[in-house]
Amino acid sequence: MDCYSLRYLRFRIGGKYLTERHLFLKKDPSKENSIIVSNIPSFVGEDVILAIINQFAPFEVEESFTQRSNASDNSLSQGQLTMSITFLKPEAVIQSLALCQDVGPFTITDFLEEPEFPSVLNDCTALYGKLFPSEEQIQEMADTYVERYDAEQAEARKEAKRKYSxxxxxxxxxxxxxxxxxxxxxxxxxxxxxxxGLSGKKKKVDLAYYTFQIKKNRQEKAQELLKKFEEDRKRITQLKQARNFKPM
Known part of the structure; x- marks a missing residue:
């Protein structure tokens, strides 16, 4: 058997998801006593994979970790995962690769108490709730914003007052x-x-002075109007004498 060739391990999700699927295994050439397991659904988890392999290769594991995801954003919560498993003994690698294609299919739900399967409906519902919050959520966000704004303004006034002092x-x-x-x-x-003591004394204003000034201004305005009236009357008289009187 070529340990570096790609091997498969059959499994099912469980429940109403009974389609047979495959994990892919091979020896890790970059690390001693290690195998690489790929095509792992992101919702399954490392513990489930270790429990499945322990069914036909019961060896002690030194280390295991998720290497990468094939999701577009490399998120480990989406897409298919690839993990590395390192055993304490080299014979664990040989046995796990030799027997993986002869066992199974294993059922994922047998190793999970309350599995949470990905659902387009659940994802769409969560996205809708995020984009269109309820009236109570909007009111809560508004109250939070107003409280934060008031606190910032109070702190700014306090800081300005401190700087002036x-x-x-x-x-x-x-x-x-x-x-x-x-x-x-x-x-x-x-x-x-x-x-x-910096503020100066207010000057006392004589109200009689203002009364006299107002009376004087009125008299000057009346004289200007009378003068203008006399000028207009003389102009009209001159136009009549010249017989060019055009009132309109």
Whole structure:
């Protein structure tokens, strides 16, 4: 028997899936006491493969791991897998390859308590639920976003307030009036306690001055209107005398 030639091992999924399938085995030329098993359904798992091989080659396994997947994205949860099995004794490789085609088919469900088979319907349902969340999920996502946004804004205001109360490299602190977009002014750190005395006294405005100014403006406007009226009256008189009066 050529240990490096490709051998097969028959199996079935079980339940309503009774079609006979094949695992492919051969000796691993790059590693001592090792075999390579390929065409493993991704939902089966390493433990099931080891349990099946143990049925006809009961040898102690030193190491086993999944090498790769034939899925387009190399995902180990999809497609068909290839795994490597290393035994402690070299005769395990010979016996497993010599007997694999004479046994079986093994049933996968005999080695799994609650197998989860891949289903297009389940995949489509899960994808639909991801793309179109329910009203409760949308509300939960909205509440989470609002809470996170409020927390970020509160933290930003807190950080801005902290920066305004700390002196810069030159020892100055930027001070602005509250509730007004005023020009910023700089004070020395030792002058900060005196901020309350910076606001100047409000000037007292004489209301009589404004009353007089309003009255004066009205008189000037009335005189301008009267002057314009006299100019228009003289122009109309001149047009009448020239007999070129065209009111329209």
């Amino acid at each position: 700390e002196p810069d490299e030159d020892g100055w602190i930027t001070v602005t009036k509250a509730k007004k977009a005023a020009k910023s002014m700089k004070l020395k750190k030792e002058d900060v306690p005196l901020i309350g």
